[in-house]
Amino acid sequence: MQIADRLTKIPPYLFMELRKKIQKAKADGIDVISLAIGDPVEPTPDSIIKELCIRAKDPENHRYPTDEEKGMMSFREEVARWYLERYNVKLNPSTEIIGLIGSKEGCHHFVLACINPGDIVLMTDPGYPAYRASILMAGGEPYSVPILPKNGYLPRLEDIPSDVVKKARGLFLNYPNNPTGACANKGFFRELAAFAKQNDIAVCYDNPYSEVVFEGQERLSFLSVDGAKDVGVELNSLSKPYNMTGWRIGMALGSPDLIAAISKVKENTDSGVFNAVQFAAIQALRGENGNIDHMIGIYAKRRAMVLKTLKNIGIDFDPPKGTFYLWVPTPKGMGSLEFTNRLFEKTAVVVAAGTAYGKFGEGFIRISLTVPDNRLKEAMERIEREYA
Ligand SMILES: Cc1ncc(COP(=O)(O)O)c(C=O)c1O
Numbered sequence: 027m028q029i030a031d032r033l034t035k036i037p038p039y040l041f042m043e044l045r046k047k048i049q050k051a052k053a054d055g056i057d058v059i060s061l062a063i064g065d066p067v068e069p070t071p072d073s074i075i076k077e078l079c080i081r082a083k084d085p086e087n088h089r090y091p092t093d094e095e096k097g098m099m100s101f102r103e104e105v106a107r108w109y110l111e112r113y114n115v116k117l118n119p120s121t122e123i124i125g126l127i128g129s130k131e132g133c134h135h136f137v138l139a140c141i142n143p144g145d146i147v148l149m150t151d152p153g154y155p156a157y158r159a160s161i162l163m164a165g166g167e168p169y170s171v172p173i174l175p176k177n178g179y180l181p182r183l184e185d186i187p188s189d190v191v192k193k194a195r196g197l198f199l200n201y202p203n204n205p206t207g208a209c210a211n212k213g214f215f216r217e218l219a220a221f222a223k224q225n226d227i228a229v230c231y232d233n234p235y236s237e238v239v240f241e242g243q244e245r246l247s248f249l250s251v252d253g254a255k256d257v258g259v260e261l262n263s264l265s266k267p268y269n270m271t272g273w274r275i276g277m278a279l280g281s282p283d284l285i286a287a288i289s290k291v292k293e294n295t296d297s298g299v300f301n302a303v304q305f306a307a308i309q310a311l312r313g314e315n316g317n318i319d320h321m322i323g324i325y326a327k328r329r330a331m332v333l334k335t336l337k338n339i340g341i342d343f344d345p346p347k348g349t350f351y352l353w354v355p356t357p358k359g360m361g362s363l364e365f366t367n368r369l370f371e372k373t374a375v376v377v378a379a380g381t382a383y384g385k386f387g388e389g390f391i392r393i394s395l396t397v398p399d400n401r402l403k404e405a406m407e408r409i410e411r412e413y414a
Contacts (some may be wrong), residue, residue, distance in 0.1 A: 035162045037155075044366065048376060059405040060376040064204070064350055064394045066269040068324070071317045074268060077309040081302035091301050095292035097125020097277070101304040105277050108311045113236075113247035117279055122255070124285050124292070125299050126276040129234045129261040130156055132288070133198065135295070136230040136259065136278075137164035139287035140196055147196040150181055151384030152205050154232070157198040169194065172386045179208035179346065183221045191225050197258075200232040201246075202239060202348025205383045205392045209243050209348040215251040222257035228284060229258030234276070235349045237267040237318050240326055243347035249280055259284050266350070267318045268310040275299050275307045325350045328395040328402050335406040339413035350395040353380070357413065362388055373408040 044062075051058050069075075081087050092098045102119035109115045117123055126132045133156055141147055143165030149157045151170035161168045169190050171181040181199070199218070201210035222229045231248035239245055248254050263276030278288055292298070299307075310317075332352055333345065345352055356365040362379040369391075370376055378394075380387030395402070 032163050032165065036159045044370065044376065044379075047367075047370060051370075051374060056374050058374045058376060059397070059401050059408075061393045061397060061402070061405060062376045062378040064266075064396050065271050066266065066321065066350075066396045067398055068269050068321065070269050070273070071310070071314045073313055074270070074306045074310045078302050078306040081305040084302075087301040087305070091298035091304065093298070095124070095296065095298045096289055097123075097298060098301060098304045101125055101308055102277075104308045104311045105279070109247065109249070109279065112245060113250050115247050115249045115279075117249070118282075121282040122279055122285055124278050124289055125304065126261065126263075126278055127274045127296065127299055128265060128271075129232055129263040129276040131274075132259070132261040132276060132278045133157060133230060133232060134160040134163070135288045135291045136198075136228075136261075136284075137161055137166055137196060138291045139284060140228045141166040142195070144193075145195040146190055146193040147198065148186065148190075148194050148227070149198045150203075152380060152387035152390075153198070153384055154200060154204050155383065157232075161196075161198075166196065167193075170384055170386075173203075173206065173208070174386065179203060179206040180210060180214055183217060191227075194225065194227050196228045196230065197222065198230045198232060199248075200235070202235040202243075203346070204235065204349055205351055205378070205380070205387065205390075206353040207346035207349045207351050209239060209346060210246065210248075211244075212246065212251055215246070215248050215254060218248070219251055219253040219257055223253060227257070228281075229254075231258060231260040233260050234263040234266055236262060238322065238325070238349050240322065240329065240347045255280050257281065259288070264307050264310055267321070268314055269317070269321070270307075270310065273303055273306070275303055324399075325395045328397075328399065331402060331406060332393055332395070335410055338410055352393045352395070354391050354393055356380075356389055356391060359389065362391060366391060369409070369412075372412050373405070375405045375408055 102123040106117045106119045141164045147161040147166040150173045158168045173179040259278045259280035265271040362381045366379040378392040380390030
């Protein structure tokens, strides 16, 4: 049977080898602690679950979702209210908002909506691997722009070669950034909007960590600067702020033309999110913002715990202030994969190698803070015993 070329172009999953080792270690009875994946372990707040249960019992909600692929109007109105309250961004729920099955779905539909085969799509290195896969599946050509510590992990748009810019029709960015944790600022947003407008490049500003910031870092939406809505969409999601990764609900916001194009893709692909989940999401956006502060408190403590251990073993650095990941330089200039493998063999603690996010991730590992406190503590004790 033929498998499509577009799939064979997608690079192999770099964690595969490590995953096999983990499986074997677990089968041998070893107590493996994984700090590799960002998926909150705390449950979704009760009021959201209660709302789902009530709405799931209503047969009206057993049919195709209302307003199909766009999402219920009441959900879109609630998203508009949330964006106004949290980011001071005004959005028209009829034309500038669409519901998504998580922001990951939005990344995929963005390229299907605006990229022709052969178009270049810009992304960052290191960067979230799903962008590359989506670009390739849409027939586009990914072009990686390095993001370096000395530039605060922001891309230098002026350094992108002009022949690349000419062929570029799309761009993915995400700050607070996975994997580096770096945050952007309004000055950069203005620069980005001007660059996109001047070069006719559609922006996909993927913002699922917008609420996960520390130490007074401002929560920001790209759409808060003039001109942003003219050049692209922002994606956001209920996954991280409300511990709802499994529920699969998010939103795309911004350019009415792009929202209409994404809506056309969705109209022909899926029929939207289960209404009961949309009602539960309304409850989250309206009534559970306290959960965000609660989770930030938890992550901040874990962050401090990891930073203390790292300092104790000689890794002292100034971490960026966003996301629930720490992007950590490897000790003594060791290669990312070498360190990751060695750490696993010696301590049974799994971290993500920086190179899983691109070649500029070499020399770094990514540690996720979404593990229970006691497991993180145990992981840090093992690391201190081994390396201090
Ligand atoms: C940068 C980035 N975008 C999108 C996603 C997917 O989020 P969602 O659960 O909203 O699909 C993730 C998840 O880890 C992510 O890190």
